[in-house]
Amino acid sequence: MTPELGQLALILALLLALAQGVLPLIGAWRGSRALMAVARPAAAGQAVFVALAFVLLVSAFLSFDFSVQYVADNSNLALPWYYRIAAVWGAHEGSLLLWIFILNLWTLALAALSRNLPEVFVARVLGVLGLVAVGFLAFIIFTSNPFARLLPMPPDGGDLNPVLQDPGMTFHPPVLYMGYVGFSVAFAFSIAALLGGELEQAWVRWARPWTNVAWGFLSAGIVAGSWWAYAELGWGGWWFWDPVENASFMPWLVGAALIHAQAVTEKRGGLRAWTILLSIFAFSLSLLGTFLVRSGVLTSVHAFASDPRRGLFILCFLAVVVGGSLLLYAMRAPKVAGGKPFSVVSRETAILIGNLMLTVAAAMVLLGTLFPLLGDALNLGKISVGPPYFGFLFTLLMTPVVLLLPFGPYLRWGKSDVPVLKKVLWRAGLAAIACAIVAAFATGGETKAIAGTAAAVWCGFGTLLYVFKRWREMPAGRRYPAEMAGMLLAHFGVGVFLAGVLLTNALSVERDVRVAPGQTESIGGYQFRFDGVQHTQGPNWEGDQGTVTVMRNGSQVAVMHPQKRTYSRGQVQTESAINPGLFRDLYVALGEPMDSKQPEGAWALRLYDKPFVRWIWAGGLFMMLGGFFAAADRRFRTKRVADTEALPVAALQESRA
Amino acid sequence: MSMNPTRKRRLTIVLLVVAAAVVAVGLIVFALQQNMNYLFTPSQVQTGQASSYKTFRLGGMVKAGSIQRSKDSLKVTFTVVDASGSMPVEYNGILPDLFRDNQSVIATGHMDSAHFMATEVLAKHDETYMPKELKDAMAKAHEGKQVNEEAGQDKPQ
Numbered sequence: 031m032t033p034e035l036g037q038l039a040l041i042l043a044l045l046l047a048l049a050q051g052v053l054p055l056i057g058a059w060r061g062s063r064a065l066m067a068v069a070r071p072a073a074a075g076q077a078v079f080v081a082l083a084f085v086l087l088v089s090a091f092l093s094f095d096f097s098v099q100y101v102a103d104n105s106n107l108a109l110p111w112y113y114r115i116a117a118v119w120g121a122h123e124g125s126l127l128l129w130i131f132i133l134n135l136w137t138l139a140l141a142a143l144s145r146n147l148p149e150v151f152v153a154r155v156l157g158v159l160g161l162v163a164v165g166f167l168a169f170i171i172f173t174s175n176p177f178a179r180l181l182p183m184p185p186d187g188g189d190l191n192p193v194l195q196d197p198g199m200t201f202h203p204p205v206l207y208m209g210y211v212g213f214s215v216a217f218a219f220s221i222a223a224l225l226g227g228e229l230e231q232a233w234v235r236w237a238r239p240w241t242n243v244a245w246g247f248l249s250a251g252i253v254a255g256s257w258w259a260y261a262e263l264g265w266g267g268w269w270f271w272d273p274v275e276n277a278s279f280m281p282w283l284v285g286a287a288l289i290h291a292q293a294v295t296e297k298r299g300g301l302r303a304w305t306i307l308l309s310i311f312a313f314s315l316s317l318l319g320t321f322l323v324r325s326g327v328l329t330s331v332h333a334f335a336s337d338p339r340r341g342l343f344i345l346c347f348l349a350v351v352v353g354g355s356l357l358l359y360a361m362r363a364p365k366v367a368g369g370k371p372f373s374v375v376s377r378e379t380a381i382l383i384g385n386l387m388l389t390v391a392a393a394m395v396l397l398g399t400l401f402p403l404l405g406d407a408l409n410l411g412k413i414s415v416g417p418p419y420f421g422f423l424f425t426l427l428m429t430p431v432v433l434l435l436p437f438g439p440y441l442r443w444g445k446s447d448v449p450v451l452k453k454v455l456w457r458a459g460l461a462a463i464a465c466a467i468v469a470a471f472a473t474g475g476e477t478k479a480i481a482g483t484a485a486a487v488w489c490g491f492g493t494l495l496y497v498f499k500r501w502r503e504m505p506a507g508r509r510y511p512a513e514m515a516g517m518l519l520a521h522f523g524v525g526v527f528l529a530g531v532l533l534t535n536a537l538s539v540e541r542d543v544r545v546a547p548g549q550t551e552s553i554g555g556y557q558f559r560f561d562g563v564q565h566t567q568g569p570n571w572e573g574d575q576g577t578v579t580v581m582r583n584g585s586q587v588a589v590m591h592p593q594k595r596t597y598s599r600g601q602v603q604t605e606s607a608i609n610p611g612l613f614r615d616l617y618v619a620l621g622e623p624m625d626s627k628q629p630e631g632a633w634a635l636r637l638y639d640k641p642f643v644r645w646i647w648a649g650g651l652f653m654m655l656g657g658f659f660a661a662a663d664r665r666f667r668t669k670r671v672a673d674t675e676a677l678p679v680a681a682l683q684e685s686r687a
Numbered sequence: 688m689s690m691n692p693t694r695k696r697r698l699t700i701v702l703l704v705v706a707a708a709v710v711a712v713g714l715i716v717f718a719l720q721q722n723m724n725y726l727f728t729p730s731q732v733q734t735g736q737a738s739s740y741k742t743f744r745l746g747g748m749v750k751a752g753s754i755q756r757s758k759d760s761l762k763v764t765f766t767v768v769d770a771s772g773s774m775p776v777e778y779n780g781i782l783p784d785l786f787r788d789n790q791s792v793i794a795t796g797h798m799d800s801a802h803f804m805a806t807e808v809l810a811k812h813d814e815t816y817m818p819k820e821l822k823d824a825m826a827k828a829h830e831g832k833q834v835n836e837e838a839g840q841d842k843p844q
Contacts, residue, residue, distance in 0.1 A: 239744055397715065405723075411726070412725060412726035412823065413724065415720035415723060418718075418720035418722050419719055423714060423718050427711075487717060542761055542780045543782050544759070544760060544761050601784075602785065603784060619781075622781065622782065624756060625756075636781060
């Protein structure tokens with residue numbers, strides 16, 4: 031009975047989403063306060079029913095209700111409870127339910143925190159979010175019902191895909207979706223502004239914290255995904271330019287451009303149309319991401335078996351959203367070039383160049399990702415685009431961004447003094463060159479290590495220079511407003527990230543070796559001794575566990591236990607063993623026994639020494655913090671607008687904090 | 688023709704943007720051409736369709752019993768088959784978890800005389816799922832023939 035309740039809850043949520051999507055928009059158009067007032071209660075009601083459906087699905091997993099097809103497909107009696115919860119978003123239907131659930135959380139947060147904004151504007155924003163919810167709820171109900179029954183009920187279920195049975199996978203999808211879905215808020219603000227023909231750009235200031243938070247979550251989600259791929263896919267890579275990674279990376283790139291463009295629009299009134307366009311793109315790419323992951327049209331590590339009906343639905347949804355919003359944009363976009371004038375040497379110019387590079391990079395990734403589809407449609411054959419395409423072009427496009435980055439905080443709006451910038455150029459430049467020379471000697475002239483050190487010091491030290499300047503020149507308490515702290519954190523993160531990527535790339539030693547028990551292999555100054563393999567068992571798997579003792583200069587560094595698991599349905603999964611460190615990771619994965627009848631004999635092993643690999647994710651986390659900090663700035667706490675009802679200001683400030 | 692400074696500056700900006708766009712498009716086309724990998728099945732390779740590509744992807748099923756390991760290194764050889772063709776593949780390294788007999792695989796590499804030298808081998812998903820592009824390619828190579836798991840066994844090499 032409970033699964034039917036879940037489905038019923040979803041249907042009620044759809045009806046409420048319809049009310050939330052249609053009535054407030056009509057109200058805003060007709061000037062009817064009664065209709066506009068529907069938005070908040072409808073959103074709240076929808077959230078309650080979606081949450082109910084979500085909880086019912088979780089409880090179906092927790093209580094092993096295998097009469098529900100989705101539960102039977104993705105869990106079994108031996109699956110531990112925490113992975114049974116993670117299994118809720120382990121496949122298509124449940125992850126869509128998570129998507130809509132998170133959309134509801136964003137909508138609720140917006141409804142609660144927007145009481146100071148003009149009523150008409152909020153009605154439009156919530157209305158647009160309601161329409162997005164209608165699309166997704168209809169998608170779930172008509173093509174991807176997570177509550178579909180399976181009769182007769184099997185005694186035991188299948189299994190959650192073993193690669194998903196990992197702590198990283200429990201939080202990667204929710205965090206990533208927080209980012210994806212968060213862009214729907216920026217999108218809704220833009221659409222509301224277009225609908226209302228807002229000539230003022232006050233709405234951009236309201237939209238900024240939401241965009242920053244969404245972008246921060248997206249950064250965290252991508253970091254979690256990358257870390258998971260590194261730990262779980264068994265060959266130590268952290269980024270593959272896989273279609274699904276690209277799917278999350280494109281909105282991230284456009285989002286990065288958007289948060290900068292919003293700053294220009296808010297503070298200088300410029301780039302108004304561009305900001306709106308970027309919000310539309312960021313959300314459309316998030317939808318495209320969902321489409322790419324879920325439709326299975328592209329060969330990818332994530333693709334689930336495809337159902338053409340679903341692909342078609344999302345494609346139509348995408349067409350309506352993109353087509354509709356672009357049409358609205360064409361009709362309503364601010365036509366007059368607005369904003370205060372700026373000279374060539376100004377913050378606006380730097381942001382403009384950065385925006386150009388980030389959006390072109392996103393377009394480049396989009397082209398490379400969709401090219402196989404294009405080639406297929408044009409009958410060019412089955413094509414895949416190799417990672418070097420992305421790597422080469424991305425490096426090229428990001429070079430100007432990296433070069434400009436340390437100047438960012440020093441640049442003034444409108445017109446900047448050149449001497450100050452020259453001083454930055456000299457100091458950061460000299461520091462970068464000095465460290466690059468040290469790196470050249472330390473690594474024996476590895477080009478990428480030298481470039482990585484120089485780029486990292488350029489960005490990191492360049493940012494620290496500004497931190498120091500503020501510290502010296504400003505009185506305590508006024509040194510780092512949250513918005514500026516956010517920028518500095520994120521820019522510093524770019525430096526950390528660059529160090530991680532390029533140093534790992536240059537200095538990693540990766541070897542696949544064949545070793546017999548007792549045999550020692552030397553890699554990157556470490557001696558790895560293979561001590562053989564033993565049989566081992568987990569809650570829902572059994573397998574072989576190797577023991578590898580790592581020594582350095584005669585003393586023991588680590589004892590590592592890589593595993594080769596066979597799960598209940600027969601899927602084989604490599605569990606790598608990682609010995610983490612701030613400056614290097616040691617990574618060991620079991621390949622296969624050289625003779626499958628003699629697992630106690632020689633094995634193929636991957637032995638990696640990966641310096642600075644953690645810096646990649648640390649950089650991403652700095653960027654995430656940057657987004658969150660910037661959003662927390664007091665400036666963004668909305669002041670009361672004349673036409674709203676009076677509300678205690680203290681309560682508002684509390685809720686915004 | 689006289690131009691005031693504003694117009695002149697605007698013209699410069701427009702020209703710079705156009706130039707940048709041309710360079711960007713050129714580079715993208717170049718990088719794309721360098722990195723496009725076509726997928727072929729063994730029978731397509733045997734009929735010479737892959738001959739003009741240095742690097743390409745070979746897709747098909749692993750022929751049952753064809754996996755041979757070297758005694759003292761990580762070298763492994765196996766045969767990839769589709770409904771009417773077969774291709775010996777050589778690979779040096781660790782094979783993916785899902786690699787086994789009758790599994791669908793996609794290998795990236797190049798031809799060396801009659802061998803395909805793989806630099807990367809991917810086996811996808813579980814035993815029941817075949818990547819769509821591989822299914823399409825195999826269907827296209829054999830219009831009308833059923834592609835199934837036994838494809839490897841009913842054709843002698």
